[in-house]
Amino acid sequence: MEKANNPRVRVWLLLVLVLMATGGFGCAGDPQEAEEPPEPNDTLQFRITWQEFSGRGEAVKRIVSAYQPEKEAIKINVIGGDEDLNTMEEILLKEPTDTILVMPYRFIKHFGAKGLLQDLTTDFIGDKDLFYPELWDLAIVEGRTFGVPWVGHAVSLIYNKELLRTAGVDPAAIRSLDDLVAAMERVEAETPAKGIGLVGADHNDVSWMVNQFIYSFGGTLVDSDGSSVKVNSEEAMQAIAFYRDVLGPHAQPTWTEDTGVEVMKHFLEQTVAFEFQGVWGVTDVQKNGAPFETGVIALNDLGMAAEVGPLMLAIPASFAEEHRKSAVDFLRYLISVPAQERVMNGEYSPERDAYYPFRVPVRIDMKDSQLFDNYPQYLPFIEGMQNPSIDVPVPGWATIKELYYAPGLHRVMTGESTIEDFLIEIEGKGNDILDQQKQGGEI
Template identity: 20%
Template sequence: MKKGLIFIISAILLIGTLAGCSGGESVQAEKTKDGKVIVDFWSFWGSETRRPIIEKIIEDFNNSQDEVFVKHTYLPWGDIWTKNLASVAAGNPADVIINDINSVAQRAENAQSEDLSKYIDESFKDQFYPHLWETVMYGDKPYAVPFNTDTRLLFYNKDAFKEAGLDPEKPPATWAELEEYAAKLDIKDGDRYERVGFYPLWGSIGAASWMTSADGGKGFIQDGELYINTPKKQEALRWLLGWKERLGEKTVQSFEAEFGSEQSNPFIAGKVAMWVDIGTFYTQIRDYGEDMNFGVAPIPAYEKGSGNWSDGGGFVAEIPKGAKHPEEAMKFIKYLTGQEAQKYWAMKNYDNVANKEAAEAVVNDLKGDDKYVYEASVKNLDQTQLFPVPVKYPDYQSRINPHIDSVLLGKTKPEKGLAEAEKDVEKLKRK
């Protein structure tokens, strides 16, 4: 009898838990006691740093008007998007969700998000960086609003530059200079490296970024055309292989085995003299670098005048398809992506926000190294590209990456690897 009762109670608790995770909790009450419409907002911001910030923004919004009450539902990274799709399919989604910026068109194509054009006018987009607004468009209509983004910079150790006889105020501007500087910054004890000047696949950057840089800023897919197996991208892969040959596989692996974050980050620890990362990497230098003397610069160009290209990502605020309170949800999104909330988010998170005026206001309010790095990251957005997933080539990256990995492992020649990658992506094309 007791076992049966325990089973029933357990089943009830499990059903309740699943309902809460799938968004069922959000429809238990449509309005607060004082008549405000409840908007359920899903995010993955649950850390000790970010959760208080987003909840302060929500609190400020709730106190700013008397029509809408936003309730924050935290879901872990990864789980949030799986559960979003399940809740849309079940007809019981959240009202607002934070989602990936590069896949907005995919969700619009699959009827998983709401068309927002009915809630905004043409001038609304002027608040945001143009390259970010482009990512939310599908069929000439917006299906999300940009929230934040990122960009990559070259961080370099100024003291190491001085030791190597390099001008600390003149970071490398081209790939050729990058190689030259790296060789001077290397420190060896016999055959063993004590410090590596630079390695292009360490930090927050990958082979695809260098391939894009070599190819005049062209991604793998541009205006519906494939630019995978191009001479410049082949050249970039050969260039990357050259770095590994110079250092040796053993050196690369031994350094990578010791990589960590904070004090264990190889740049902060002084084991690597130049390092590519997103702007927020500065917070690790600030907090754990013990007054490290560093500089930041754009990623070196393939050659002079070819562009200091960087790639970026980010997130958007979106209304899932079938949300029960889209008008009220849009009121919150407008606040969330407005200047006041965006400035607060940026100041507290040191994050690149999508709202232009907010980003510029943050630059004006910061001082010292905080201002130096943030201003550099904002300026770098002019040469930062996003590569939204084309609806005709869904999941194309998973077709390309194994071929690039094979080339970098020395198993395939660049020409063959990229030719096979292009064939595999072509097979994905939707008519």
């Protein structure tokens, strides 16, 4: 027998010790180290309408990070984007694609009509009652659902509490447009401020702003099936005249050349007491040091229709079939109560080291959530969705708005055109565009 000091024996003993230390001789019953979870081998892209590393992009990432997919190997990657129609169409035309899209409601009907989005009717048939019917219908084309509401806002009437207090105006008593006019008159009599911030520039803002009044006065932009322009009506004429001739004298002096950006500046500087804005009308004041308290009145409390800006979730028609179930599961998470509540966590402002909501959840039952005990001022931005003013009722209206409607409204506000001539022009040129659409022409 070889002695232990034999070199070969020493090497053999050393190998035995190493194997024992590293578990090389482990028995079947020995505990094994936990296996590392598998790396996701399927990554789906979630394209949002904000830059990936913006405050809003980071807020969305936090919402997505809480998602627990049914298929553990699935990973969701948030990528930045915008609301450019052509860019979205390029993504939709890729075959196959792995990108889930966030898009404005007006794009849903546009792309759904072109067959570029998947029909989600069956997938979400049990979820439609979670939303106001008027909101859900914004994603329907010929009876098929092509998008699911995610986040949004309803434009509301925001007011400066201190200016109203100084003027002796009780905001709870403002229950109609006549009440609003009386409140503005009181503000102007008792304070240096003008009554309200209005927009009149050749810009998208003048379109949605004025449309709220057209719908509120009983008018409409197109007929029920969206095939014919119907804005040339007595109701629309009265609505535009009210906006220009009744509200206009109570607005900031530059209103005919202002967009919503300038209106927010006037409101922040306390040169106007009221403004029509989305949720950012409140957060803008907070981000700038909260120089005064704001209050919010839902437009339906005034008998008005409210501009709504819901962002929808959509799956491209060319989406990879093997990942479709995972995509639907992810969409269902985003409209769940936990994910909707996380929307109110808001975006981070490094200047103020605080978080501010940038949109509100859109499920009906969210207004009853305990979450809004902490954010009662944001409830009107949900409640107003039940009576929406639809800025783009059919895909072709986007072209009408850009080429004729917004520029024409601006000319009406400056006095370069009469209301009658404007409405006649929109009826004629608008119907030409809708006819092209019906015939399959590019618009």
